[in-house]
Amino acid sequence: MSLQVPSRAKGGATPSTKAVILVGGPARGTRFRPLSLDVPKPLFDVAGHPILEHCLNAVAKVPDIKEVFIIGYYEESVFRDFIRDAARNYPNFSIKYLREYQALGTAGGLYHFRDAILKGRPDRFFVINADVCCSFPLTEMLKLFDDRDAEAVILGTRVNDDAATNFGCIVSDAHNKRVLHYVEKPESHISNLINCGVYLFSTECIFPAVKSAIKRRTERPRLVSYPSTEALDSSFFDQDDAEKSEVIRLEQDILSDLADSRQFFVLETKDFWRQIKTAGSAVPANALYLQKAFQSGSEEISKPSANILPPVYIHPTARVDPTAKLGPNVSIGANVTIGPGVRVKEAIVLEDAEIKHDSCVMYAIVGWSSKIGAWARVEGTPTPVASHNTTIIKNGVKVQSITILGKDCGVRDEVRVQNCVCLPNKELKRDVTNEVIM
Amino acid sequence: MKALILVGGFGTRLRPLTLTLPKPLVEFANKPMIEHQVESLAAAGVTDIVLAVNYRPEIMTAALKRYEQEYGVKIEFSVESEPLGTAGPLKLAEKILGKDDSPFFVLNSDVICDYPFKQLAAFHKSHGDEGTIIVTKVEEPSKYGVVVHKPNHASRIDRFVEKPVEFVGNRINAGIYILNPSVLRRIELRPTSIEQETFPAICEDGQLHSFDLEGFWMDVGQPKDFLSGTCLYLSSLTKKGAKQLTPTSESYVHGGNVLIDPTAKIGKHCRIGPNVTIGPNVVVGDGVRLQRCVLLSGSKVKDHAWIKSTIVGWNSSVGKWARLENVTVLGDDVSIGDEIYVNGGSVLPHKSIKQNVDVPAIIM
Numbered sequence: 001m002s003l004q005v006p007s008r009a010k011g012g013a014t015p016s017t018k019a020v021i022l023v024g025g026p027a028r029g030t031r032f033r034p035l036s037l038d039v040p041k042p043l044f045d046v047a048g049h050p051i052l053e054h055c056l057n058a059v060a061k062v063p064d065i066k067e068v069f070i071i072g073y074y075e076e077s078v079f080r081d082f083i084r085d086a087a088r089n090y091p092n093f094s095i096k097y098l099r100e101y102q103a104l105g106t107a108g109g110l111y112h113f114r115d116a117i118l119k120g121r122p123d124r125f126f127v128i129n130a131d132v133c134c135s136f137p138l139t140e141m142l143k144l145f146d147d148r149d150a151e152a153v154i155l156g157t158r159v160n161d162d163a164a165t166n167f168g169c170i171v172s173d174a175h176n177k178r179v180l181h182y183v184e185k186p187e188s189h190i191s192n193l194i195n196c197g198v199y200l201f202s203t204e205c206i207f208p209a210v211k212s213a214i215k216r217r218t219e220r221p222r223l224v225s226y227p228s229t230e231a232l233d234s235s236f237f238d239q240d241d242a243e244k245s246e247v248i249r250l251e252q253d254i255l256s257d258l259a260d261s262r263q264f265f266v267l268e269t270k271d272f273w274r275q276i277k278t279a280g281s282a283v284p285a286n287a288l289y290l291q292k293a294f295q296s297g298s299e300e301i302s303k304p305s306a307n308i309l310p311p312v313y314i315h316p317t318a319r320v321d322p323t324a325k326l327g328p329n330v331s332i333g334a335n336v337t338i339g340p341g342v343r344v345k346e347a348i349v350l351e352d353a354e355i356k357h358d359s360c361v362m363y364a365i366v367g368w369s370s371k372i373g374a375w376a377r378v379e380g381t382p383t384p385v386a387s388h389n390t391t392i393i394k395n396g397v398k399v400q401s402i403t404i405l406g407k408d409c410g411v412r413d414e415v416r417v418q419n420c421v422c423l424p425n426k427e428l429k430r431d432v433t434n435e436v437i438m
Numbered sequence: 439m440k441a442l443i444l445v446g447g448f449g450t451r452l453r454p455l456t457l458t459l460p461k462p463l464v465e466f467a468n469k470p471m472i473e474h475q476v477e478s479l480a481a482a483g484v485t486d487i488v489l490a491v492n493y494r495p496e497i498m499t500a501a502l503k504r505y506e507q508e509y510g511v512k513i514e515f516s517v518e519s520e521p522l523g524t525a526g527p528l529k530l531a532e533k534i535l536g537k538d539d540s541p542f543f544v545l546n547s548d549v550i551c552d553y554p555f556k557q558l559a560a561f562h563k564s565h566g567d568e569g570t571i572i573v574t575k576v577e578e579p580s581k582y583g584v585v586v587h588k589p590n591h592a593s594r595i596d597r598f599v600e601k602p603v604e605f606v607g608n609r610i611n612a613g614i615y616i617l618n619p620s621v622l623r624r625i626e627l628r629p630t631s632i633e634q635e636t637f638p639a640i641c642e643d644g645q646l647h648s649f650d651l652e653g654f655w656m657d658v659g660q661p662k663d664f665l666s667g668t669c670l671y672l673s674s675l676t677k678k679g680a681k682q683l684t685p686t687s688e689s690y691v692h693g694g695n696v697l698i699d700p701t702a703k704i705g706k707h708c709r710i711g712p713n714v715t716i717g718p719n720v721v722v723g724d725g726v727r728l729q730r731c732v733l734l735s736g737s738k739v740k741d742h743a744w745i746k747s748t749i750v751g752w753n754s755s756v757g758k759w760a761r762l763e764n765v766t767v768l769g770d771d772v773s774i775g776d777e778i779y780v781n782g783g784s785v786l787p788h789k790s791i792k793q794n795v796d797v798p799a800i801i802m
Contacts, residue, residue: 340707341725341742343759343777357707358725358742360759360777375709375727375744377761379779394796414727414744416761418779418796
């Protein structure tokens with residue numbers, strides 16, 4: 001395949017589009033622990049469906065996408081069942097998992113699999129980070145792409161000024177939406193329009209850009225390595241990997257150049273957007289997806305009643321006592337048992353968990369097969385609606401705002417667990433606050 | 439016989455409850471503190487009771503009128519224009535206490551125990567000296583004023599040692615005395631302390647004896663001790679097989695020591711106890727868990743709430759799935775929202791709590 005820039009095919013046939021979903025790998029989603037100790041993050045259920053499925057739902061709304069790639073470095077077996085089921089549920093496109101054997105970076109991975117992506121000569125393709133929770137306005141991105149004759153479109157959203165430096169910041173022309181400048185996790189304030197981790201690239205643009213970045217890297221290795229704490233895509237790398245020349249990241253190595261020289265535009269979404277980075281961030285993501293499903297009249301959402309404050313998702317196999325009060329923003333997994341007089345709000349209760357009578361679960365994630373005793377209270381702290389942070393400061397100490405129980409945990413009768421993260425297979429016999437329980 | 443009850447001031451240590459009712463009228467085990475004392479005094483043959491107060495709580499007059507009738511006693515206020523300490527009020531009430539030669543009782547209004555007034559009077563009469571004070575055994579005498587006896591004498595007190603560093607004994611002044619009217623001559627009408635001035639002087643003359651208290655004793659002047667005292671009192675009722683306790687055969691009673699007023703309503707699937715008192719007209723919803731707590735009259739606990747080590751004030755309401763613990767005290771007419779957690783909150787009357795109180799705090 002030649003990487004010489006060919007003349008763009010204008011007019012004529014409708015341009016064809018593919019989609020790539022970046023899922024990262026098992027050594028990366030560490031901040032999703034303790035939940036990722038038992039389930040790979042892309043398959044974690046949010047609002048009743050794996051995170052990855054929410055991405056596929058978005059892709060399925062774009063009719064001309066016929067082929068979807070999932071790129072990551074999990075073992076093939078991890079996604080085998082998911083892809084088999086997806087093939088049945090999404091008849092309009094094919095899904096393939098492309099496994100990187102070493103971490104290549106977000107752009108490096110795309111480049112590595114360029115032959116697969118370019119097969120059939122698509123004009124453009126979406127790149128979606130799987131750990132993003134948003135309404136994925138892909139059709140609007142396509143429209144902007146066409147209207148501006150773009151080579152690249154990035155999805156952006158506004159955040160509070162003080163939060164912006166944790167993300168990739170975009171400076172754009174307010175009138176024509178062109179990206180003028182891009183910088184990943186700047187030290188100082190540059191813009192509060194940030195990178196949502198969803199892109200649309202023309203094939204003619206992105207691969208040559210990656211290639212020249214690789215060339216430049218071999219000639220002039222990057223001196224600065226970015227701290228990987230809160231950056232949007234940092235979970236896709238290690239610092240060690242980043243030092244290797246083959247690791248090429250879209251955010252650090254490509255987008256800035258695109259802003260300099262290309263037809264690079266930003267679509268600013270006014271809709272919700274969250275990263276699903278830490279395990280606790282699954283709770284706001286769950287809330288946002290549930291609200292979206294409720295607003296769109298989804299059949300999956302339970303009918304509101306005195307004891308169901310919408311939106312609530314209850315898996316058909318779950319057993320919920322009619323005197324239990326659920327919601328808002330609650331997902332109840334398969335085969336869960338909820339006893340009489342239980343209160344659950346702003347929470348995810350995972351498969352096979354059991355919650356006994358008169359207990360109260362709020363701002364929390366209850367791990368698979370965990371058991372919560374009678375009159376127990378498992379509680380996190382609500383965070384401001386606009387906050388992108390999943391920690392809070394309590395008595396001068398940074399603690400998780402969401403309480404998380406890993407798989408097979410137990411909370412004894414009447415015990416209170418507040419702002420704690422509990423690793424799998426632990427039984428909590430006494431009240432605990434602001435702790436990580438190993 | 440005669441008695442003086444030292445009530446003193448506003449009972450600030452028992453706020454926020456005492457912002458609504460004077461301390462003697464706050465119900466302890468569903469009965470005003472003062473009524474426990476009046477009842478016991480009357481049973482021991484006391485006919486004249488003086489309440490030493492340094493304010494005049496009009497609200498008490500009606501209650502006291504009722505006790506006068508019910509227990510056949512005469513109750514009078516002795517109002518200090520300035521605080522006179524613990525001995526001054528005796529002098530102020532000299533007209534009543536010294537009207538005849540019979541000894542009189544003195545008790546601190548905060549002290550709760552099985553008042554052994556009859557035995558105390560008998561013992562006092564038997565030794566014939568000026569005064570007898572009730573002493574109680576404590577585990578940590580270093581926090582109190584400890585009684586030291588004369589060598590080779592079981593009851594005659596030699597001296598008092600305030601907060602001893604070294605062990606000198608484990609009996610402390612329980613705040614209940616019987617004194618001969620002659621003691622009144624030892625007291626001047628000024629602010630003065632019975633413990634620090636009057637008793638040491640009687641000791642000097644070898645005229646003061648101690649009387650060992652059987653069973654529990656507690657100064658219930660502050661919420662934490664009010665709860666502990668409630669536990670001790672209920673345990674003693676259980677020991678005596680008192681009929682007013684709710685029988686443990688009742689399905690919701692858990693661990694015993696539960697005292698529920700007959701007018702209270704209890705919901706389904708509750709687990710109540712141990713050490714719970716529930717006052718008149720209280721409504722407890724379904725699936726409520728109560729332990730080591732006091733629900734004062736007219737309060738309401740909604741479904742699935744969990745309450746421990748808490749005093750729920752009169753007419754207060756506790757929301758569904760709320761959790762109160764760690765010496766939380768709700769004043770009169772406080773409202774705790776659904777699903778709210780309160781850890782050691784002191785909530786003043788008429789407040790509505792809509793956010794968690796994670797660490798002990800006073801909610802103004």
